[in-house]
Amino acid sequence: MRVLRTSSVRVLGERDSAAVHALLDADPVGNVFVSSRVRATGLDTGRLGTEVWGYIERGALSALCYSGANLVPVGASPAAIRQFSDHARWQGRRCSSIVGPIDQVTDMWERLGPAWGPARAIRANQPVLELSEDPHVPSDPLVRRVRVSEIGMLVPACVAMFTEEVGVPPDSGDGGALYRARVEELVRTGRAFARIEEGRIVFKAEIGAVTPYACQIQGVWVHPDLRGRGYAAGGVAAVARMAQAVIAPRVTLYVNDYNTPARATYRRVGFREVGAVMSVLF
Incomplete structure (x- = not known):
């Protein structure tokens, strides 16, 4: 070695x-x-x-x-x-x-x-949240696993979310091949969820990391034209319940401390703060 x-x-x-x-x-x-x-x-x-x-x-x-x-x-x-x-x-x-x-x-x-x-950006305080009980709000019944045939619809939403969150597109280096492959992997393993209406992603989120004890929600996104209508809370609750049922008992995620709407949504769903991380982005 x-x-x-x-x-x-x-x-x-x-x-x-x-x-x-x-x-x-x-x-x-x-x-x-x-x-x-x-x-x-x-x-x-x-x-x-x-x-x-x-x-x-x-x-x-x-x-x-x-x-x-x-x-x-x-x-x-x-x-x-x-x-x-x-x-x-x-x-x-x-x-x-x-x-x-x-x-x-x-x-x-x-x-x-x-x-x-x-650094390109420093996120000095990103609260880590955990949900280890039943969500406090009803699930959106229209949120489901994304089908393989819908990958072409999901990828642009994932790119939009990543770009909005991180500040640079995830597909600028190789034309998006690696990023698309990662999204495809999440779909094929049943870890990509969305509400889709008339060919448009209304809400989406993925389970990015999984162990027998916990899993991590990532990529929570609501279409910009539909924000403020309550899709996020019901969507996150639906993803959390499905994750608890078949993936892992403890559901976690982290969020930027300045993202007040997201933090309020997660609090409504029942997530509690259990720690914090820092990210230095290049």
Whole structure:
């Protein structure tokens, strides 16, 4: 196994699976994204398509950092953040964002900013919300799984949502092939939901990350012409109920702190704040 430049950090592999899952499962909601990726493909770098770095302290794994399109520290102490940042700076930026607990990302960005900056955007406080009970509002009965035949209709809505949320289109690099493939995967695995009327997406959302313990809603979007009519609350409630029934018992998502309408909607549905993350976008 390839060892990184520091003695306390190394690339993790399959022999580390038990320790990695124990660390991730200590916070199944907060770590749902990384846990989902590791569970889906394992820790082999070739299959995962990225690296997971481990911080070894007194012979045991105490923290890790997922290094892919997103750089995500997990359970990292200041000492671990220092080591992860040193390697990330030495390796060069390969990610499009740094995402994780506010204190860990703040520390990491202070170390990486001089070499990687400036950031395109910094979302300093994104509350993490969880729904672990029945939603407080009725489900929209017209929200259902998107069919494969409707992918061509869904993709433009996904692109519109991503562009509105992140500030850049997701399909500018390769003409949209990779992004479309990801949307197709979500549809084919039954994790894309929408209300569709007369050939138009009224509401849509996807389940992006899944573990046996939790799943994460992403891409919540209502057509701009139809906002303010209550589609979001019923739609999110419908997605949450379907997710709880067949995907995972705990449903989570995160939202920008300044998005007052979205936060009010999620509060109505029954989500409660359980943490917060920070995102640095490039």
